[in-house]
Amino acid sequence: MKKILFAIVLISSTTGAYAQKYMTRSGKISFFATGGTEKIEAINNEVASILDSKSGDVVFQVPVKSFKFASALMEEHFNENYIESDKFPKSDLKGKVSNISEVNFEKDGAYKVTVVGKLTMHGVTKEVSVPGTITVKGKQITLSSKFKVLLADYEIKIPSVVKDKIAKDAEITVNSILDQK
Amino acid sequence: MRIRSFLFFSAVLLTSFSFQSKAQQGADDLAKMLEQEDKTAKHKKDYTTATFKATRILDGNSIENTGKGVLDFRIMHRFGELSTGASNFYGFDNAATKLALDYGITKWLMVGVGRSAYLKEYDAFTKVKILRQVKNGGMPLSLSYATGATLQGEDVQLAPDGSKYSVVDRMRFYHQILIARKFNDWLSLQLMPTLIHMNVVDSSKDANDIMAMGIGGRIKLSTRFALTGEYYYTLGNKLSGHDYQNGLSVGVDIETGGHVFQLVFTNATGLNEHSFVAQNTSKWSNGGIHFGFNISRVFTIVQPEEFKHTNNKSW
Numbered sequence: 001m002k003k004i005l006f007a008i009v010l011i012s013s014t015t016g017a018y019a020q021k022y023m024t025r026s027g028k029i030s031f032f033a034t035g036g037t038e039k040i041e042a043i044n045n046e047v048a049s050i051l052d053s054k055s056g057d058v059v060f061q062v063p064v065k066s067f068k069f070a071s072a073l074m075e076e077h078f079n080e081n082y083i084e085s086d087k088f089p090k091s092d093l094k095g096k097v098s099n100i101s102e103v104n105f106e107k108d109g110a111y112k113v114t115v116v117g118k119l120t121m122h123g124v125t126k127e128v129s130v131p132g133t134i135t136v137k138g139k140q141i142t143l144s145s146k147f148k149v150l151l152a153d154y155e156i157k158i159p160s161v162v163k164d165k166i167a168k169d170a171e172i173t174v175n176s177i178l179d180q181k
Numbered sequence: 182m183r184i185r186s187f188l189f190f191s192a193v194l195l196t197s198f199s200f201q202s203k204a205q206q207g208a209d210d211l212a213k214m215l216e217q218e219d220k221t222a223k224h225k226k227d228y229t230t231a232t233f234k235a236t237r238i239l240d241g242n243s244i245e246n247t248g249k250g251v252l253d254f255r256i257m258h259r260f261g262e263l264s265t266g267a268s269n270f271y272g273f274d275n276a277a278t279k280l281a282l283d284y285g286i287t288k289w290l291m292v293g294v295g296r297s298a299y300l301k302e303y304d305a306f307t308k309v310k311i312l313r314q315v316k317n318g319g320m321p322l323s324l325s326y327a328t329g330a331t332l333q334g335e336d337v338q339l340a341p342d343g344s345k346y347s348v349v350d351r352m353r354f355y356h357q358i359l360i361a362r363k364f365n366d367w368l369s370l371q372l373m374p375t376l377i378h379m380n381v382v383d384s385s386k387d388a389n390d391i392m393a394m395g396i397g398g399r400i401k402l403s404t405r406f407a408l409t410g411e412y413y414y415t416l417g418n419k420l421s422g423h424d425y426q427n428g429l430s431v432g433v434d435i436e437t438g439g440h441v442f443q444l445v446f447t448n449a450t451g452l453n454e455h456s457f458v459a460q461n462t463s464k465w466s467n468g469g470i471h472f473g474f475n476i477s478r479v480f481t482i483v484q485p486e487e488f489k490h491t492n493n494k495s496w
Contacts, residue, residue: 021211025218043487050211057207061215065227070488071481072248072285077436080231081404086316086366089227094208117208159405161437 020053020105020180022141027176029062033151036165042067042078049143049176051134056100058115058143060093060174082156083122091121093128103134110135115145124154132174139180146173229314232323232363233371235477236283236291236308238397238411239430239445240457242327244361244371246308247285247293250483255281257452257475259299259445264468272471279452284482293329299451301334314362322362330354331453346381354378355454357395367401375413377455383422391459392416399434407434409443413458426464428457443475 027047033040046066051058064085069075079085095117097103103111111134119128132145148169151158158166233243236253247253257279261272269275281295289310296303306329314323333351340346355378361371373395382389397411413428432445448465449457463469 021214023215041488045487048215050215052207052211055207057211059208059211059215061212065230068485068487070484071479072251073479075248076231081436084404092212094212096208 022051022053022178023181024049024176024178027060027143027174027178029060029172029174029176031067031170031172033167033170035163035167038165039070040074040166042069042075044068047174047176049178051097051141051143051178053100053103053105053141056097058093058095058097058117060176062091064089064091082158088121088123091119093117093119093130095128095130097134103136105136105141108137119149121149122154122156126153141178141180143176143178144174146171148172226319227316229316229323229363232314232361232369233399233409234407234434234436235441235443235475237443237475238371238399238409239432239443239475240428240447240449240452241373241395241397241411241413241454242308242325242357242359243397244310244323244325244359246289246291246310246325247283247479249285249288250481250485251285252480252482253281253283253285253293253477254480255279255283255295255475255477257281257473259447259450259452259471259473261471262463262468263470263472277450277452295453297452299456300331300337300453302331302451302453304329304331304453306330308359322360324361325359327357327359328355329454331455350381352380353453353455355458357454369399369401371395371397373397373413375454375458377459379455382420384420387420387422388418391418391420393458395458405436408432409434415459420459423460423462424464425459426461426469428461429465430457441475441477443477445473445475446470447473 025048026045027049028045029047030041030043044062044067046063048061049059064083065079067078069078095115097113098116099113103113113132113134115130115132117128118125130145130147132143135142148171150169152168233245235243236245236247237243259277261269261275263271265272277297277299279295279297281293283291283293285291292307294305306327308325308327310325312320312322312324314320331353332348335345335351356376357373359371359373361369363369375393375395377391379389393413393415395411395413399407399409401407410431415427419425426448428449430445430447430449432443435442448463448469448471449461450463450471451457451460463471
């Protein structure tokens with residue numbers, strides 16, 4: 001009995017040791033929310049993200065104003081009317097790669113992973129589970145993922161006049177190259 | 182035995198609980214690391230955006246420029262005086278229109294041309310951003326310079342001897358400094374000291390230069406709806422001949438997808454600076470109010486860097 005208890009304490013105290021971190025400040029996230037004929041697409045090249053390869057903890061921080069649109073007016077509307085970037089300047093995902101043990105950071109390759117955590121956008125936080133890929137290449141890893149978020153879940157309102165132009169769910173594409181720290 | 186199994190159970194529970202909190206804490210710690218580093222990194226200036234919705238408050242310039250590579254097609258329409266009554270359908274029977282094309286050459290430089298029915302005028306102008314308000318400390322206001330010229334149609338007004346005025350004689354100019362501040366997300370105010378120069382004036386008693394101080398503002402009521410207003414107060418001598426009034430316009434901005442729609446009540450008939458700053462013949466106090474609207478439609482001509490590869494037309 002005591003042995004089991006001791007083992008549990010030992011295991012719990014050793015997690016977190018040998019923490020190896022990967023980081024970037026120039027990760028890329030784009031989204032696609034086209035509903036009609038007009039393309040609604042934005043790219044952000046200033047995403048900060050950090051991954052702890054031991055624990056699987058992962059964080060993405062997205063400066064919302066850095067999303068670039070093809071149309072300047074669309075960009076203004078996105079900031080002013082939809083995401084309200086003055087009030088909510090940052091979106092983030094704080095989570096954990098649930099199967100981090102399956103990723104061998106020593107060996108080049110692509111590993112399928114699932115990130116479970118909290119996504120905060122427009123001031124609203126929701127639990128999410130997102131599929132993705134960690135591609136290891138030397139001292140660099142690439143985090144990539146494609147998933148959809150329902151705008152209504154984050155209280156992003158779409159007025160009826162543009163209802164047909166904007167998709168109800170935005171497709172988010174993550175593609176960030178992280179360097180070993 | 183019972184106590185033992187209880188102990189074991191609670192121990193497992195405790196450790197799993199500590200695992201749980203550790204998971205969240207791990208991510209939080211990482212987030213803190215990022216933020217810590219963010220502070221040490223070179224701080225990016227957070228420029229204030231959308232002080233006004235459109236490049237004109239109603240009649241005159243706002244601090245906003247057309248975006249880089251963006252063409253803005255504007256239709257501005259002013260009906261006659263409401264006081265003209267039912268026989269003139271409260272001004273709707275006569276209307277003056279201005280069509281304008283504006284283009285953003287860079288983030289800080291825009292140019293525009295226009296044609297107004299009133300006085301059959303052509304106009305050209307440019308607006309340059311000089312200072313930009315920064316939200317996270319630093320510059321408290323935005324400042325721009327705007328200047329433009331108008332050319333009146335040759336048959337609108339003849340010289341006293343019955344001959345036509347030359348091109349030069351039909352030209353008028355304006356210079357404006359725009360000083361604006363977005364105080365918060367609903368209130369923006371702007372001052373615009375303005376100089377109007379007319380190559381020819383009606384009377385030898387009149388000066389060719391007129392100074393005026395303009396004040397404008399916006400109160401944003403919702404994300405798509407704002408109240409706007411602007412007023413030009415003539416400093417020093419007004420033009421003689423008419424009982425010229427200071428220009429006062431109030432209106433609303435309504436925003437739909439790709440349009441900004443402005444509805445306006447004003448005592449200005451003309452849509453160029455010399456008219457609505459110094460030559461308003463209508464008077465608010467006796468119902469000399471013109472209803473009107475502006476419609477702006479933007480077209481992206483040059484795509485931003487990020488989108489050069491994609492071949493999408495975004496209008």
